[in-house]
Amino acid sequence: MTTLETVRPPTNDTEERLLDAALTLFAEKGYEAASVREIIEATGVTRPVLYYYCSSKEDLFKRLVHWKHDEAYRELTKTVTDTKGCANRLRAIMRGSFAFCATDPRVPRLMFQTHFGPTIPGIAEFMTEVAKLRFLIVQQVIQDGLDGKEMSGGDAASLSLIFCCIMDQHINVLARLPKPKKRLTIELADSLVDVFLYGVGSGKRAPVSLPPFAAG
Amino acid sequence: MTTLETVRPPTNDTEERLLDAALTLFAEKGYEAASVREIIEATGVTRPVLYYYCSSKEDLFKRLVHWKHDEAYRELTKTVTDTKGCANRLRAIMRGSFAFCATDPRVPRLMFQTHFGPTIPGIAEFMTEVAKLRFLIVQQVIQDGLDGKEMSGGDAASLSLIFCCIMDQHINVLARLPKPKKRLTIELADSLVDVFLYGVGSGKRAPVSLPPFAAG
DNA sequence: CTTGAAACCTAACGACCGTTAAGTAGGTAT
DNA sequence: ATACCTACTTAACGGTCGTTAGGTTTCAAG
Incomplete structure (x- = not known):
């Protein structure tokens, strides 16, 4: 149940x-483009204050991500x-993630932009580790579904990747548009799960059979 | 049939x-982190040579994206x-996109990382415009599918977003891993379309009904 | 009244960034 | 011969970046 090392x-x-200022600016401009000068200016302090609380910009970012990730x-x-x-x-995962992200859209903006964007040395591995924890929850749920014959068509990893692609990219796209709270609704969440489970085709059902996910 | 202004x-x-060197470095480190110094060094020329052919770093990037996008x-x-x-x-779109991206993984790495990553002033709007062209193709195909009762469950925009989430994120994720050619296979492409059309649930089919996509 | 730690400040450091001014070698047209 | 264009060169420019050395205030504990 521990996430990463506790912070x-x-x-x-x-x-x-x-x-909080770091969250705003990192979410708005990304890790690289948001400077410590802007962050301390938005906070209303001087630069050494930041370095009094954090050992570096990278440390500031990681603590921020950790903080919000643990909550989620x-x-x-x-x-x-x-x-x-x-x-x-x-359904509960999709609804809950939507609700969490709609509450403070800065969080998904920061997380997904950083994770799906260009590799940042020292940050990318950290984001991957954080994302993996979320992914494993989905994967376990889907594994249970496969074991209980509630679903089929591939291994848990492959199916989880599809589910997360749909969920995370909808959040990433919609959280960047205005009024994300009007977009990341319960209805949309439920519908996306429906598509994942039942598809959108109206023709007769074809057997789905995903090739196994090749790790490494 | 014109894409953007011709370049x-x-x-x-x-x-x-x-x-080509720009493609390699932009794909590897992202637009901001890849410096013109690295690019000209990899090319084996001096800096003014770059500015002899391109008016700026931004121009270099846009010309590069244009070049590869037009091809795709x-x-x-x-x-x-x-x-x-x-x-x-x-199925043809998913297969074709996979094949194109597998041929030179630098291209999807560059495109999707930039598009899904943090907003870069002067670049983001351009990427959105480029991405919209691809999206509209999918949307038209799906609109035809809706009109021909081949599929149902929502408006063309919402369904296209789901399809593109699955396709693009799989490319984005898998093209970053080693040996993308072994991952972006025809089999996977077909299976992802199957999931889109028929879902992964084994229970009886539930009616899917996406809420309309709210633009703006 | 002194000590010392916590919470801040001013002022700079060196490194890297994108960009360009100014000059040159080599070929071609007049 | 001269003028001109293309394809380059050396050598800097001003700016922003993350970071820190070193000094100051505040305030509670001894």
Whole structure:
């Protein structure tokens, strides 16, 4: 149940405002383009203050991601344990992720832009590790669904990748548009799960058989 | 059939080597992190040579994207016109895109990383415009499918977004891993279209009904 | 009243960035 | 011979970046 190594959440008020300003600017312009100068200016402090709380820009970013990820991860695991059945769980995951992202669109903007964007040395591996935790939850849910014959058509990894592609890219795209709260709705979440489960074709059902996912 | 304004392809040998080195480095490190110094160094020329052929780094990037996009776009439209039926066309699009990306993985790495990554002023709007052309092809194919009752469950825009999420993110993820040619296979392409059309659920079919896509 | 740690400040550091001014070698047209 | 164009060169320009050395305020503990 531990996510990565535990990171203390911000205690000091200045530190929290610093992380919040960093969240805003990293989400808006990306890790590289958002400078520490802008971040400290938005916070209303001087540069050494930032380096008093964080050892580097990279450290600031990682602590920020950790902070928000832990929050999302806790909600996600609770969602899964509170729900029974594969289809219901997938619906709950999609709904919960949409709701979480709609609450503060800066978070998905930051996370997915960084994860799907160009590789940043020292950051990319970290993002991959963080994303893997989320992915494994989905994969376990789908594995249970395969075991319980609720679904079929491929291995858990391949199917999870499809599910996450649909979920994450919808969030990434829609969270960047205005009024994401109007877009990341429960109805859309449910419909996307329906498409994942039943498809959009009206013809008779063809047997789906994904090739196994080749790791490495 | 015109894509954007026409851009002359590279004629000079030096210019082509410049664009090729730019493709490699932009794909590897992203637009911001790849410096003109690295690009000219990889090409084996001095900096003013780059500015002799391109008016700026941004111009270099856009010309590069244009060049490769036009190539892909031509193949894509040919693929669609050569194929009949919505499902077959979707299969052809997915197969063709996979094949194109497997041929030179630098291209999808560059395109999708830039498009899905953080917003870059002066580049983002351009990428959106380029991506829209691809999207509209898919949307037209799906609109035809809806009109011909080959599929149902939502408007063409929403369904196209789902299809593109699956296709593009699989390319984006798999093209970044080693040996993308072993991953972006015909079999996977076909299976992803199957999932799009028929889903992965083994239970009885539920009616899918996506909420309309809210533009703006 | 002193000590010392926490929380900040001013002012700079060196490195890298995209870009360009100014000059030159080599070929071609007049 | 001269003028001109293409394809380059050397050598800098001003700017922004992340980071830090070193000093100051605040305030609670001894």
